[in-house]
Amino acid sequence: MESMMTLRASPSTAAPLHRLPSRRAAVSVRASAGASEPDLSVRVNGLKMPNPFVIGSGPPGTNYTVMKRAFDEGWGAVIAKTVSLDAEKVINVTPRYARLRADPNGATKSPIIGWQNIELISDRPLETMLNEFKQLKKEYPDRILIGSIMEEYNKAAWHELIERVEESGVDALEINFSCPHGMPERKMGAAVGQDCDLLEEVCGWINEKATVPVWAKMTPNITDITQPARVSLKSGCEGVSAINTIMSVMGINLKTLRPEPCVEGYSTPGGYSARAVHPIALAKVMQIARMMKEEFSDGQSLSAIGGVETGNAAAEFILLGADTVQVCTGVMMHGYGLVKKLCAELQDFMRQHNFSSVEDFRGSSLPYFTTHTDLVHRQQEAIKQRKAIRKGLASDKDWTGDGFIKETESMVSN
Missing domain, CATH: 3.20.20.70 (Aldolase class I)
Known part of the structure; x- marks a missing residue:
């Protein structure tokens, strides 16, 4: 590990009750990882x-x-x-x-x-x-x-x-x-x-x-x-x-x-x-x-x-x-x-x-992380969206040349 040095950080201005000025004194240890390595410090x-x-x-x-x-x-x-x-x-x-x-x-x-x-x-x-x-x-x-x-x-x-x-x-x-x-x-x-x-x-x-x-x-x-x-x-x-x-x-x-x-x-x-x-x-x-x-x-x-x-x-x-x-x-x-x-x-x-x-x-x-109620709501919305996608195009004006095959498939019944 490389040589290490001690630094001091100033305490937060929104200090908890009774915290003394030195409470957040900082001790610094420098990581030795190379520049290409993820830094774990x-x-x-x-x-x-x-x-x-x-x-x-x-x-x-x-x-x-x-x-x-x-x-x-x-x-x-x-x-x-x-x-x-x-x-x-x-x-x-x-x-x-x-x-x-x-x-x-x-x-x-x-x-x-x-x-x-x-x-x-x-x-x-x-x-x-x-x-x-x-x-x-x-x-x-x-x-x-x-x-x-x-x-x-x-x-x-x-x-x-x-x-x-x-x-x-x-x-x-x-x-x-x-x-x-x-x-x-x-x-x-x-x-x-x-x-x-x-x-x-x-x-x-x-x-x-x-x-x-x-x-x-x-x-x-x-x-x-x-x-x-x-x-x-x-x-x-x-x-x-x-x-x-x-x-x-x-x-x-x-x-x-x-x-x-x-x-x-x-x-x-x-x-x-x-x-x-x-x-x-x-x-x-x-x-x-x-x-x-x-x-x-x-x-x-x-x-x-x-x-x-x-x-x-x-x-x-x-x-x-x-x-x-x-x-x-x-x-x-x-x-x-x-x-x-x-x-x-x-x-x-x-x-x-x-x-x-x-x-x-x-x-x-x-x-x-959320509530179970929210999970139910999210799943219901996702099902609605998937069903909407399966219905295909809303009108003939939505057909495109580049996506023609996918657009056709979206309206084929399994």
Whole structure:
């Protein structure tokens, strides 16, 4: 990759509540693609990335070693695993993953289409994670590192966590309002994202303290995902991420009669991800994108998540209006080198349609969603037009020499 430099963009004049002047500071990373190659670079809330592919918060961003690997492989940005002030409250169990295979008999060679986890946020001390953030920013000063944070229902705790994480040098914050399991009794994760009144209050606390761009991560475990997305953006967040995992029970072992993943004979519902959730994620992202297009115009961003293992899957999200595409489970199954395949496949798609940049096609498919009633009307009109064409010429004066044969055919009965 070519040498990179840091730029600063001036904040928008129509700033959300409590945004500080440095909120939209821009970090620039220049793409190295040749002039004839489609340009994958994107600019999101002032952050310039060499490509739209972002490591999603989870195991692929759990420590310095793996995040460094992600940067070395060429990921556009890395979102670290979610941290909180007191890691001692976090106790993970093993096994904590379960897989769903395409073959109904669960053959070991059958493709994995679904993945479930009952994993909690980072169990490493906050100070350890912050030191690793600092080290990463020291070694990769122009690469985009995003801190994922989650706290209890406590304004002072949120403010302390934001201050400490920002001091480590992260370029942005993603707020975990969406973890479907783990400590909901403390008003953490999806317990906040599913309660718009609570979400509005907590977003207010966050945005009066944060000085870097803030993304609110949405839960799909809600009837109308546009409601919390709207609240987050109106409360000052620069962007939203969607979707987090879907609450699920992966299955029952028909030999032992125990649920999976099985821990000492027992289990608990967890978060579902991988290819099987992609259609659901597309629908949720489409709904958020339409709402944002209709109601917001201040450069708010959308980061799409859900079952991305190919460049074509990423292209679908971008066609719906996503600025970036996050991958977590895909990395766990295919490794960090997956980004090279994603970039190559996305560029292939762009060449097929003569797109020179991601912005050329971002949101292009969004206008083609409508209501069922409108579909009925459109089809009725199309049938009328086809029938009119089959009736042929209205009068003899419409005959032409050049189109004589087609004009004749238009009036022949099958």
